[in-house]
Amino acid sequence: MTIINNIRYRSILIYIIISIAFIYGDGKTVNSDLAKVVDSLNTIRKTSPGRALRYARSILDNYRPDKVGPIESKILNTMGEIYLDLNFPTLALSYFIDANEKSMIKGKKPWILINIGNVYYQQEQWIEAKEKYLDAIDAFRKRNSQHPNALSGKTVALSNLGRIEMNLNHYDQALAYFKEALDIKRNSARYQAFQKTRMNPKPTYAGVAAGVANQHSLLSSLYIKWGLFELAAEQCQAIDSLMSFITGKEDVRYDPSVILGKNYSRKCEINTNIGKYLQALTDSRAAIASLK
Numbered sequence: 001m002t003i004i005n006n007i008r009y010r011s012i013l014i015y016i017i018i019s020i021a022f023i024y025g026d027g028k029t030v031n032s033d034l035a036k037v038v039d040s041l042n043t044i045r046k047t048s049p050g051r052a053l054r055y056a057r058s059i060l061d062n063y064r065p066d067k068v069g070p071i072e073s074k075i076l077n078t079m080g081e082i083y084l085d086l087n088f089p090t091l092a093l094s095y096f097i098d099a100n101e102k103s104m105i106k107g108k109k110p111w112i113l114i115n116i117g118n119v120y121y122q123q124e125q126w127i128e129a130k131e132k133y134l135d136a137i138d139a140f141r142k143r144n145s146q147h148p149n150a151l152s153g154k155t156v157a158l159s160n161l162g163r164i165e166m167n168l169n170h171y172d173q174a175l176a177y178f179k180e181a182l183d184i185k186r187n188s189a190r191y192q193a194f195q196k197t198r199m200n201p202k203p204t205y206a207g208v209a210a211g212v213a214n215q216h217s218l219l220s221s222l223y224i225k226w227g228l229f230e231l232a233a234e235q236c237q238a239i240d241s242l243m244s245f246i247t248g249k250e251d252v253r254y255d256p257s258v259i260l261g262k263n264y265s266r267k268c269e270i271n272t273n274i275g276k277y278l279q280a281l282t283d284s285r286a287a288i289a290s291l292k
Contacts, residue, residue: 038074049082073103077112084118093119110139110153117160126164133157133164151188155181155211159218171226178222182215198245206246210254213242217259220266229270236270239263261290 037059045052056079060072080095093116100112117132136157143150162177185191190205191212197203216235223232240263243256264287271280 073099089119108139110136133161185212213239257290261287
């Protein structure tokens with residue numbers, strides 16, 4: 001089955017699931033099936049964002065509000081994320097605002113706040129973006145501090161704050177944000193589980209380890225921009241060490257070739273800056289091979 005046919009098959013299957021759920025399911029079953037549909041939309045959007053938008057709109061347009069209501073906010077939020085990925089920030093913002101209004105969660109909705117912050121970030125409105133990220137962190141800290149969703153949300157917001165400070169050349173503050181995000185990820189129960197199983201053929205929570213590797217990449221990029229090339233190289237070594245234990249087959253949400261390819265690119269930049277041109281050339285070729 002070709003990739004295109006596979007996508008079409010999954011899209012048709014999603015439509016059938018939705019229809020059956022609404023016709024035959026009780027409220028609890030419908031909500032469960034729709035939650036699965038939202039997850040499927042998040043998967044389809046990576047390869048076919050237009051199709052994902054059409055199916056999301058069909059859910060909102062064709063079914064009763066009392067049935068869609070419990071997850072309407074999630075659908076709107078997903079649509080906003082897709083439009084932001086497609087570089088339509090104004091349209092994305094309207095969906096995020098609508099998602100915030102339709103949400104049944106009381107108080108601040110941290111993931112929606114992060115997405116609104118991402119709109120401002122994309123438009124280089126740093127002050128507005130920082131305000132949303134800080135609000136999101138505050139909201140996450142009021143939740144179960146060890147819940148994976150809260151931990152993930154805090155690290156995303158902290159990393160984005162670090163990116164803003166790095167763009168503003170506030171390196172000390174960027175370093176503080178990046179290190180806090182790294183500490184949260186490394187101290188999580190899931191990462192500790194990965195460490196205990198990393199020598200296994202299929203380690204537990206390899207995707208979490210890939211997330212830690214990405215956090216090291218932010219620190220490496222910061223140190224390169226800061227001119228601290230030895231520290232940047234240490235972060236690159238940490239990435240190589242982590243990625244030696246995972247293959248990408250454990251979790252479809254990350255691509256080890258991309259992580260390693262970008263790491264080679266940073267090592268090329270480091271070695272160029274310190275005059276190790278032959279090694280830089282080797283790293284450049286390795287980056288091209290990994291990213292092609």
